[in-house]
Amino acid sequence: MTDTANSSATEKTLILTLSCTNRPGIVHAVSGALLEVGADITESQQYDSPDTGSFFMRVQFTTSATAEATEEVLASVREKFDMNLTVNDSLRKTRTLIMCSKDGRTLNDLLFQQRAGTLPIEIPVIVSNHLDLQPMAFFYGIPFVHIPIKKNADGTDNKAAAEAQLMDLVNTYDVELVVLARYMQVLSDDLCSKLAGRAINIHHSFLPSFKGAKPYHQAHARGVKLIGATAHYVTGDLDEGPIIEQRVQRVTHGLTAKQFVVRGREVEGSTLCQAVQWHAEHRVLLDGHRTVVFS
Amino acid sequence: MTDTANSSATEKTLILTLSCTNRPGIVHAVSGALLEVGADITESQQYDSPDTGSFFMRVQFTTSATAEATEEVLASVREKFDMNLTVNDSLRKTRTLIMCSKDGRTLNDLLFQQRAGTLPIEIPVIVSNHLDLQPMAFFYGIPFVHIPIKKNADGTDNKAAAEAQLMDLVNTYDVELVVLARYMQVLSDDLCSKLAGRAINIHHSFLPSFKGAKPYHQAHARGVKLIGATAHYVTGDLDEGPIIEQRVQRVTHGLTAKQFVVRGREVEGSTLCQAVQWHAEHRVLLDGHRTVVFS
Amino acid sequence: MTDTANSSATEKTLILTLSCTNRPGIVHAVSGALLEVGADITESQQYDSPDTGSFFMRVQFTTSATAEATEEVLASVREKFDMNLTVNDSLRKTRTLIMCSKDGRTLNDLLFQQRAGTLPIEIPVIVSNHLDLQPMAFFYGIPFVHIPIKKNADGTDNKAAAEAQLMDLVNTYDVELVVLARYMQVLSDDLCSKLAGRAINIHHSFLPSFKGAKPYHQAHARGVKLIGATAHYVTGDLDEGPIIEQRVQRVTHGLTAKQFVVRGREVEGSTLCQAVQWHAEHRVLLDGHRTVVFS
Amino acid sequence: MTDTANSSATEKTLILTLSCTNRPGIVHAVSGALLEVGADITESQQYDSPDTGSFFMRVQFTTSATAEATEEVLASVREKFDMNLTVNDSLRKTRTLIMCSKDGRTLNDLLFQQRAGTLPIEIPVIVSNHLDLQPMAFFYGIPFVHIPIKKNADGTDNKAAAEAQLMDLVNTYDVELVVLARYMQVLSDDLCSKLAGRAINIHHSFLPSFKGAKPYHQAHARGVKLIGATAHYVTGDLDEGPIIEQRVQRVTHGLTAKQFVVRGREVEGSTLCQAVQWHAEHRVLLDGHRTVVFS
Incomplete structure (x- = not known):
């Protein structure tokens, strides 16, 4: 350093x-x-x-x-x-594909820090299942690919095709790292296996507390005094991948569940950026299902 | 203030x-x-x-x-x-009975701060199922009552009698607050009900993560990057009582589960002392199974 | 709340x-x-x-x-x-003019949070002595006014005129709050007086340590283990205004002064956003040269 | 580890x-x-x-x-x-002499952790200019030497003799490390030089803020939102020695200067214990007037 x-x-x-x-x-x-x-x-x-x-x-x-x-x-x-x-x-930047949905705070943190030179990554493409964040990608001059996930009336969906399209992008752009920046779709086990060790997710809770959906609402119902975020490698076992970084933020009785969500955004962004930075600086190694972080 | x-x-x-x-x-x-x-x-x-x-x-x-x-x-x-x-x-001190077992860090923090005048409590008696901490009680000039818990060969135990003896002390000494300072016995549902809202426990994890036994070992196996402690009111539902305060401490891959335990002691003590202080300053009110803390 | x-x-x-x-x-x-x-x-x-x-x-x-x-x-x-x-x-947003220079991290944080609805301000105009951040203002659809500060060969400068132009904008746009988001020019005593209680500055150190120029380099030379940021109201006495919020971040011997600067950006942004939020929520009152913060 | x-x-x-x-x-x-x-x-x-x-x-x-x-x-x-x-x-414990005055919080933390086995030091003797903490030394079974500092009516004092007596103890007990645990006397330049690199002091502020006397009162007057403590090696230049560790604690407008003092005690103790632990584990090396800490 x-x-x-x-x-x-x-x-x-x-x-x-x-x-x-x-x-x-x-x-x-x-x-x-x-x-x-x-x-x-x-x-x-x-x-x-x-x-x-x-x-x-x-x-x-x-x-x-x-x-x-x-x-x-x-x-x-x-x-x-x-x-x-x-x-x-050390000058070679990790080629990073970012996936996102509608909430842009985490994406905004990553893009700003990448452009400011504090994250040693280059971002050849951004993928989203929604169009909301296309203008932000445009502002940063990064190609944006819209891969919507559709549920059909008969219960089938296009998830397999969407994931195939994603893997095409990973191959086409020589992607080394996939970052799930509040991408709100669950990846299939098959995709998780393919990306093992080279995909980082941000989970909006202090894992293993409040796994699954709506963690801030779970946290609020339980009356916790700290909320947190966990950046971890993706594995087939949802929310159970090796943890890279965790951070917390104080909350009070006076905040609603909705306000927990807002408060959490800041700590999510900083936690994910830190994890991506360490990964891209080759500071994270896998020791079974734990990580060694030479920070 | x-x-x-x-x-x-x-x-x-x-x-x-x-x-x-x-x-x-x-x-x-x-x-x-x-x-x-x-x-x-x-x-x-x-x-x-x-x-x-x-x-x-x-x-x-x-x-x-x-x-x-x-x-x-x-x-x-x-x-x-x-x-x-x-x-x-505000000058009237909350009459507080402390229960402990073998580990003295949390007790030591409480006793020192009480004597230094920073915790507005008075401690008429300390209860333990072991004798290890008797000298510390003696040093602080506080009566120490040994109530051992014995398991008999036939599977029965003296728990009911021990809890009756505890309630006698609570009544005899006009105890307003019971603090479980790493008391390593599970209280019966009946006792929990009797003490509802006037007993504070310190759980050595960042609840609701790692409920139950050996939380630091669970946390180590999971590879977390922060460990924590939770001070909460005792209820019949173990580890589910209303949370008063939570604090965390950073850990790294280089620490063993045993070293997690050692690191955790500091945050346990400070978390419990803070919860006891707020309770004794009449800053904690119950809102369903959550707390309002006017800190 | x-x-x-x-x-x-x-x-x-x-x-x-x-x-x-x-x-x-x-x-x-x-x-x-x-x-x-x-x-x-x-x-x-x-x-x-x-x-x-x-x-x-x-x-x-x-x-x-x-x-x-x-x-x-x-x-x-x-x-x-x-x-x-x-x-x-509570729905009326505080009309806020932001001043910046070349570094955009803090501006980016403010603009993103404002648009996301988590900062109750509206920003009628951004003022800068440089053009670097004009594209960001454009992306967020906010008018950008370039007021360069020029030093002439004879030692005179256009500062008085520039400040007059600023006050014109304050009046024209009914500005209630001026936020100095890493604006790298010292304001005149006269302007400070005019803006007293309605201008917030972010100082990139944990005041009162390292007042004045290049605080991160001072901090590095001193070998500190924590760096910080201070958001305070502007007064004539530079770096001595009433403090609204302070935050810190851990650093190690392994970081250079330049890396201190990078690390500090994150804490600067979060500290300033918090101070602006509290001000805009009418949570900050002046008690002599200290603040009362009803957070 | x-x-x-x-x-x-x-x-x-x-x-x-x-x-x-x-x-x-x-x-x-x-x-x-x-x-x-x-x-x-x-x-x-x-x-x-x-x-x-x-x-x-x-x-x-x-x-x-x-x-x-x-x-x-x-x-x-x-x-x-x-x-x-x-x-x-690693099993050889650093022979450590502790100096204190009247306030026992920091001493209490050191003694408890030493006995619990979490600080790899042995303490052959405690020195104080007051008698207040003798009972605590007695409880931990550690010799206590009272070296009062007296000012005479003619302006002279016994400081030189007292320091000579201290150095005798350092030599007699093969002391490797001197820890100033809220010892409220300023050491002479000569003694500082003799102990350079092997004496650790805790300063009750986040240095270099609030050097000198009554730092909490200075901090309160300035209206800071965080108070802190700094553990550093002793040098002739008071409060300017190489910093080993710094920690902070949040305060609010609602606290008096006296309450700052109370709040600060906790962070002082934890900061000093951490610094002593790292020193005794041979993790601190001097790099000019900064420290390298291999934590």
Whole structure:
């Protein structure tokens, strides 16, 4: 997370992330390979999970080598320890497709921060089942694709076709991350599986409290004194995916359920933006159904 | 919440709380009665609950009249509006019985703050099913009664007798409030009913998440990023009583379930002390199964 | 803060705020006058300041009378107690002029929330000394006036003329509130006096720490662990006006001063929006150089 | 921060901390030496300070070697890179002398947490210029030394003698850390220099706001909406030492300066305990007049 202003023109900042079964010698082997590419380590974190026996590492470093060349040098280490290992250029932005419905607060936060340069993502396309947020996409100069979900009189719907269309967009635009910014449709198990580990949802409650529909109304009925939001990876098991970030906001008896909804919008936006930022900075790794966050 | 340093020697600060079905004229009637006793209002809050149609009011004021005389003056207003109404002298401390088991953090917070004068309670007796915290009670000069809970070989236990002994203490010591400061026994429905509205429990999770046993271990397994504590009134429905206060604390992937427990202790203590303080300052009123907190 | 869905079509929610020297009988007199207009009080708060001897009150109520008629009924009470007293219709939006420079985060937050209906203001015009944010104003359909500040070679500038132009806009558009949303010019003492009590500034530090220029760089050099923002009324004494709201955000050693700036943007936006909301809901009253906030 | 329950009986958890001028090869050299002692790294963090060009590292690992043997193995690496380097056994507790005056809240928090095992310190002696807190020391079974500070009629005082007596205790008890838990005397520059980097103070404000005396009264007069506490290392320049931790607490217009003091006690205690814990876990390193905190 350091500036690289004083680096020479050809120096770049790379980010290495890896996970593997823990055993001695990992750090030494990795740091040896990094020395070979003249890496100057600026930030590094490691974690050994006692529950799963897995080892996790993130190293940020400057070097004149490319990400590809560095991966090459690390190939034998990767093989020896049977690692999941990737090297990314910190300047390369994560290609992110955003899905939304009618409520624009969360989308607005993401778009503003992306354009301000504080979220290292690029957004090739926005998808929505409604048209309400098209003007906002237009303002930010991002293609907007309307994929309505229709229920037919005979009980059938076009969901399968809509999800196929979405996956086409994911493939066409080389999408690496799908962000559900208050997209109000439940994804099919099949789509969830396809997007596992590369789709982030914001749930408008402090999970696991108030799973399911209308969480703010549930929270109000229960008389809670804090409401919250949870950003998590999407899995087939709805509202049960690995949690990336959670934040809360104080509420009082004086607020109605409707006002809980309004209050919650702010914390939803900040929670989701934080989760997307960490993901795009390659700070989030999966440890079973929990996350390791090297924030 | 103002100082009364410049009041004359006979002036006292009284606190009026009331609730009733909402209809016009309540404030005017109450303020008229308060004028009669020469009350100088220093703090006042009102709330009209749209869900239950109830009206709630708390007024803090200085006067030369006693609490009893002021209640007398308010008698006709009380009758007219069919109010629950009480007037308390702010210097009168709530007589509070504390129950605990082995973990002393929460008890320690309560005792220290009581002695420092920041919790307006007096503690005539501490009850525990274990002896571990007797020295702490002794240090603070408070009688400690050991009421062990024993399970017999035939599956019976002494719980009914133990609860009878507790109720004896409640009556003997004119106890107004029972605080369960990590008392690790489940109270019977019968006892819960008897203590309804005058017993506060601290639950070591951010309710309604992780009800039941070992909430920190549940939270760890779920991979949450915030843990919390909930102070609530005791009701027959375990972990479902009206919530008074909730607080949270950030945790990371690097902490074990055991370390969650340790981290949680701090937030448990501060949450419970805050709830007890508000109760003892007559700031908490019941609105169905929610609370109105005039903090 | 309650819904009024079940009110009859002609019922409106009014907000009464008042301040005066404290003496007995104020609440009774006010509530009597409110009874005359058939007011049903939904929320009320009072505060008696021990430092200044002033009394403050805010009452929210439903009635079929207009704000003007209600003020009329209260006229004799106002006179008797020499009150500052206003009655506002809760649906009437505060006419707000926003000033900004180049950074759009705070402006974006204000505009989005205004359009979403969560900030009870209307924005007739946006003023800036730069053109960068004109497209955003255009997107939200709000007139944008460019008033550049120019320094001449001889050391003179056009500041006086620029401020005169601003005051013309304030008058032309019946502006009730001026919000400085990261407007990077220091206002003259004269303009500050003219706008006293009706201009809110966001200072990008946790005042009184790091007054003056480049507060994030000062904070970084000092090695603080929390950064903050302060929303305050503008007064002639720069960065010394009455504080309305303050919020903080955690930072770590790993962040550069530049990253402090980025992190700070979020807390600046949320702090300023909160202050503007409270002001527009008539929840902020001045008690000397402090504020009473009936939140 | 992981459990070591499954380690063999002779395995211990060691903590290596180091700082040096940044250059390539540090991590590789250190991890190579750690491999030699069969270290299994469980947690590791590194930071390269762009401002000072220094490199900081903390590694926690299990090994069958002792701390001394591990330091031996690292000797050549230490020399090559001219490192400040220490290896500590995680079970060895930091010998801590606590100084206090009359207010016991902060002392109470430290003593309780130390005895509960959540603060890895041992406390051989408590020093105070008053006798008020002697019973608390007695309860926790810790020697209490009364070193009163007396001002004579001729303007002289016994401060130099008192500080000499303190330094005797520091030496006699092999004290590694001095904690000023609301010790209300200003230390001399000479003593500050002697204790540099090994004395932690709690200042009852959110520094650098409200330096000097009576910060809560200053804060109240200024009308702030958050109060805070700052734990920092002691330096000759009063209230200007490197900050370890800062926390805040919300306050309202309704609280008096005296109530600010009461509210502040809680945040002071939690802030100081956190700082002491991090120091004792060898998580705090000095980077000029800022701290690196590997929390």
